[in-house]
Amino acid sequence: MTGDLTITDRQRDIADLVQSDGFASVEALAERFQVTTQTIRRDLARLCEQGILRRTHGGVEPPAPVGNLHYARRQILNLPAKRAIAERVAQEVPDGASLAFSIGTTPEIVMQALARHTALRIFTNNLHVAFSASQAESFEVTIAGGRLRHGDRDTLGAETERFFSAYKVDIGIFGVAGVDTDGTLLDFHEEEVAARQAILANCRKAFLVLDATKFGRAAHVRGGHITDVDAVFCDHPLPKDLDAALRADGRQVVIAAHAR
Structure with a gap:
């Protein structure tokens, strides 16, 4: 995980959506935010690097509930x-x-x-x-x-x-x-x-x-x-x-x- 916690508004919205719904696919996110799947994959890579989300088959989900997230996250x-x-x-x-x-x-x-x-x-x-x-x-x-x-x-x-x-x-x-x-x-x-x-x-x-x-x-x-x-x-x-x-x-x- 990187020490730079800066993310875009769209990435924050993606994180909130996945935290709320429990899962989101790349395709569904691309359609919702009206961007390409390549753009969404870059967003998800950033969020996964931060430990905010984690990859799963076909999309992303919240991190495993092993404890509390870092304060900055x-x-x-x-x-x-x-x-x-x-x-x-x-x-x-x-x-x-x-x-x-x-x-x-x-x-x-x-x-x-x-x-x-x-x-x-x-x-x-x-x-x-x-x-x-x-x-x-x-x-x-x-x-x-x-x-x-x-x-x-x-x-x-x-x-x-x-x-x-x-x-x-x-x-x-x-x-x-x-x-x-x-x-x-x-x-x-x-x-x-x-x-x-x-x-x-x-x-x-x-x-x-x-x-x-x-x-x-x-x-x-x-x-x-x-x-x-x-x-x-x-x-x-x-x-x-x-x-x-x-x-x-x-x-x-x-x-x-x-x-x-």
Whole structure:
């Protein structure tokens, strides 16, 4: 895999389509994007080099689910959906609020959408979030200490949990690696769950931000239930059982539509 993660808009759209559908043939992609099969093959070669897709007979499919993708590759995927979610979350955040942000690409994009706000107080273990927040002069940014994870550029562990437990914030904003069919929230590492749970325990409102690909996605560490949060922000209607459970518990479900 190459270190240069630059891809074209068409390549990003191809990646999103394959992630959503599970497979796409060269011919179908060429017809959809109105380009030659040779052009599509070059696009697919680029995406496979990046580890975003993998080749299979007659086309491409998402990579094998052996773990989470590198952070920079996750930043590429489902970007229009994440931006739509972020803009919708920003509408729910008042100026002057205090917010705790967890790791993940969608919380980072939410932070970017808050750039027009004023006097926010940000608490985070996500250096991507901290960097975005630090560009707004009126924001106060406090970050967790500890050992930095390469690639993800975040901190986890006991120090991070103590960090979030030291504050009571207005809104906690976090994502998850996956949501099981029964609504169980899933991540890849125990420390990711512990940090998220520390935010949940120390915020007045909890916002779960996730795109629709997270529903049914395999990840092996359990950490709470979708009904534990106050609001779920997604780009697509939730599975009916989960939507009903959230609304029955008085939780807010916000669907952020975007151009597909």
